[in-house]
Amino acid sequence: MPYRFLNVQAVLGFLCLFVLIADLALTFVLVKNRLFFTEPWSSYLLGMMDTITLWTGRIFWTIVVILVIARGILKGKPSRLPSTDRIIEVFVSVLRSFLPPRLVFSVPTFIVLLIVVFVLIKFLPSHFPYVPPASAILVTEDEKEIYAVDEVAGKIVIIERKPKDGGGLKTKMKVDLNRSGVQVRPQRLAISPDGKFVYITNPIADEIIIIDRGHNNTVLEPRSVGRLPRSIAFTPDGTKAYVSNEGPIPQGSISVIRVIDEKKNYVHQVIRNKTITGVNCPEGIAIPYDGRKLYVASQCGINEDPVFVIDTVTDKVLKHETIGKMQVGVNVALSPQHQKLYVARGNYPWRDNVKRRVGSPFSIVDTLTRKVLRTHTLQTSVNLVVVTPDEQYVLVGNGNNITVFDTKTDSEVKTFTPREASPLGIAVSKDNAVYVLYPEMEVFTFGLSGLLPIKR
Numbered sequence: 001m002p003y004r005f006l007n008v009q010a011v012l013g014f015l016c017l018f019v020l021i022a023d024l025a026l027t028f029v030l031v032k033n034r035l036f037f038t039e040p041w042s043s044y045l046l047g048m049m050d051t052i053t054l055w056t057g058r059i060f061w062t063i064v065v066i067l068v069i070a071r072g073i074l075k076g077k078p079s080r081l082p083s084t085d086r087i088i089e090v091f092v093s094v095l096r097s098f099l100p101p102r103l104v105f106s107v108p109t110f111i112v113l114l115i116v117v118f119v120l121i122k123f124l125p126s127h128f129p130y131v132p133p134a135s136a137i138l139v140t141e142d143e144k145e146i147y148a149v150d151e152v153a154g155k156i157v158i159i160e161r162k163p164k165d166g167g168g169l170k171t172k173m174k175v176d177l178n179r180s181g182v183q184v185r186p187q188r189l190a191i192s193p194d195g196k197f198v199y200i201t202n203p204i205a206d207e208i209i210i211i212d213r214g215h216n217n218t219v220l221e222p223r224s225v226g227r228l229p230r231s232i233a234f235t236p237d238g239t240k241a242y243v244s245n246e247g248p249i250p251q252g253s254i255s256v257i258r259v260i261d262e263k264k265n266y267v268h269q270v271i272r273n274k275t276i277t278g279v280n281c282p283e284g285i286a287i288p289y290d291g292r293k294l295y296v297a298s299q300c301g302i303n304e305d306p307v308f309v310i311d312t313v314t315d316k317v318l319k320h321e322t323i324g325k326m327q328v329g330v331n332v333a334l335s336p337q338h339q340k341l342y343v344a345r346g347n348y349p350w351r352d353n354v355k356r357r358v359g360s361p362f363s364i365v366d367t368l369t370r371k372v373l374r375t376h377t378l379q380t381s382v383n384l385v386v387v388t389p390d391e392q393y394v395l396v397g398n399g400n401n402i403t404v405f406d407t408k409t410d411s412e413v414k415t416f417t418p419r420e421a422s423p424l425g426i427a428v429s430k431d432n433a434v435y436v437l438y439p440e441m442e443v444f445t446f447g448l449s450g451l452l453p454i455k456r
Contacts, residue, residue, distance in 0.1 A: 132386055133286050133333050134190040134201070134232040136425030137437040140213075141195040143429055145172065148437050149200070151424075154184035156200065156211065157441060161429070169443060175217050177202070177209050184209070188425075190232035190241075192259065197266070199241060201229040208232070208243055208257070210268055223270050225255040231284045231331075234259070235312060236291040242310075244282035250300035252281045256315055274315050279308050284331035284344070284385075287312065288367075293321075295341055297329025305329055307343060307365070323370050326363060330383045335407050337391040340373070341365040344385040344396060352377035362396050362403075364410050374410045378403055381422055389430045393448065397423045402436065404452060413452055418444045 132138060136149040139161070146159040146169070156175040163170040177184045182205050189200045198211040206227050210220040226245025234241045243255040254276040258269045281300035287293070294310040307323040310316065323341070328348035334341055343363045350361040357377040362385070364373045384397030387407065396403045400422055403415040418436060425437040432448040 131191075131193055131234060131236065131287075132427065133284060133331065134188040134199075135384070135386070135427060136188060137427045137435055137443070138189060138191055138425075139427045139429045139435065140191060141193070143431075146427065146435055146443070147189055147191065147198055148441065148443060149186045149189055149425070150174070150441055151185050151187060154178040154186065156186065156189065156198070156217075158217065159443065161433075169445065173217065175211060175219060177219060188231055190234060192234050192241075193236055193238040197259070197268075199232045199234075199243075201232060201243070203228045203230065203246075206245075208255075220268065223257065223268060225257075225270060226253040226275070228252075229255070230282070233285045233287045233294060235287055236289055240312070242276075242285055242287075242294055242312075244279075244285045244296060246281045246283065246299075250280055251277070252279060252298075252300075253277050254279060254282055254285070254294075254296065254310070276310060276315055276317065278317050280305065282308070283329055286332045286334050286341075288334045288336045290336070293318070295332050295334065297326065297332045297343060299328055299330075299346075301327075303327050307332065307341065321370060323365055325372075326365075331385050333385045333387045333394065334367075335387050335391045335394070338407050339367050340407065340410075341367050342385045342387065342394050342396075344382045344398075346382060347380050350375070350377050360398065362398070362405075364405075376403075376405070376412060384423060384426050386426045386428055388428045388432060388448065390432070393452065395426055395428065395434065397426055402426065404448075416451070418446065 136151075138147050139145075140147065144161060146161055148157045148159065150157055154177050156177065158172045158175065160170045160172045177186055177200070184202055185204045186200045186202055186209065189198055191198050196212070196214050198213060200209040200211070202209050202222070205222070206229065207222040207224050208229060209222045212218045212220055225243045227247030228245055229243050230246050231244045232241060239258070239260045241257040241259055243257065245253045245255060256271045256274040256276065258267055258271055261267045261269075279296055280298045282296045282298050284297045286295050288295075292312055294312055296308040296310060298305045298308060304324065305327045307326045307329060309318045309321040309323070311318055326343050326345065328346040329343055330346040331344040332341060341364070343365065345361045345363060347360050349358075351358050355377065359377045360380050360382045361375045362378050362382050363375045365371065366373050378396065379399035379401050382396060382398040385394060387394045391407055393413065394405045394407055396405065400417050400420055401415050402418065402423065404413045405411065406413050419438055419442070421438050423436045423438055427435045427437075428448070429435075434446050434448055436444045436446075438444060
């Protein structure tokens with residue numbers, strides 16, 4: 001029985017509609033979960049639709065071409081190969097078997113389907129771990145503890161945020177990192193996304209020290225990395241970690257650590273043949289939620305210090321995505337929701353001709369266009385930058401000051417001086433409690449809610 005053109009048209013129309021709605025649904029989910037950081041969602045939508053239709057056509061017409069060639073080869077010989085008409089007929093009949101017998105598509109039907117998609121996505125759960133950049137002080141993922149670096153004593157101080165017996169912060173224990181014959185001067189620490197391990201830089205011995213939180217904060221065997229390790233960043237899935245090594249100056253490197261192997265075992269293995277080179281004195285590093293790229297602040301480039309961008313799949317520098325003119329980069333932080341990169345630029349001399357201010361720069365970069373949106377002139381020593389877990393604000397340590405910026409407008413909201421000393425690290429909890437580490441292990445705390453204007 002020959003196929004009917006109208007049936008083919010109806011089925012192929014339904015197929016295209018289905019692909020479009022599926023693509024829209026997937027795009028809305030990704031937008032909701034803030035995964036569009038390095039690519040506009042509209043580009044993804046068109047690209048995904050293009051890919052689906054392209055491969056559907058390729059597969060179908062490849063079968064047709066193979067059968068036509070086979071029929072030509074077997075011309076004049078007995079053959080049971082189906083005709084092209086028969087292939088299309090079977091293809092259509094299979095598709096029709098999945099459809100109700102009297103299904104009619106129209107503009108109202110399409111609109112209803114879109115509404116259903118939006119409603120379903122509204123109730124889809126979304127959760128991504130808040131993984132702040134490496135710092136001298138951090139709040140754990142479960143919000144119960146604070147880890148702080150005591151560089152002078154060579155220890156990690158673990159503090160209870162909300163002790164069971166009430167009161168303020170309470171020291172729970174101190175983990176001694178010192179060992180015979182090795183100097184230990186811990187500087188920055190990072191907590192794995194699953195909260196099980198703490199990685200600590202020990203630049204004086206060119207190593208990373210690891211604490212196993214699941215086994216009473218046991219100190220594991222240190223891992224040797226490159227010269228002068230400065231910062232640490234985990235991929236969101238927790239399988240890899242990156243360590244920026246400032247030396248040997250002026251050509252540093254980035255070490256790649258396999259945290260979890262293919263069998264889901266924790267191995268903490270430095271992959272020597274994956275060491276990333278071609279980066280000048282890398283300093284602060286950060287990875288967005290999608291985990292596809294590593295952003296690296298750098299120095300030693302004679303006033304040409306860029307922010308390097310590295311593909312975390314290939315572990316190669318993406319030279320065409322390098323963000324130039326970020327002189328004396330010290331630290332970086334990311335806001336995937338606003339698609340912005342924040343760069344703290346140390347003591348680089350900077351003058352704001354509009355506000356007639358002289359100091360050091362703090363730059364805000366659009367991660368899609370890689371263009372600088374704004375550069376603020378702050379006090380000297382712009383070394384610390386932390387985005388709040390809700391991504392509404394970014395806190396910048398500069399000299400003795402802490403300056404708060406609105407992540408949406410890029411405007412300065414407030415500057416204050418908690419202590420007459422430069423902070424060593426800043427951490428922010430999910431309830432917007434701020435913890436600032438000062439020399440001599442003083443932890444200063446305050447709440448953002450009372451300091452900042454209420455957003456409506």
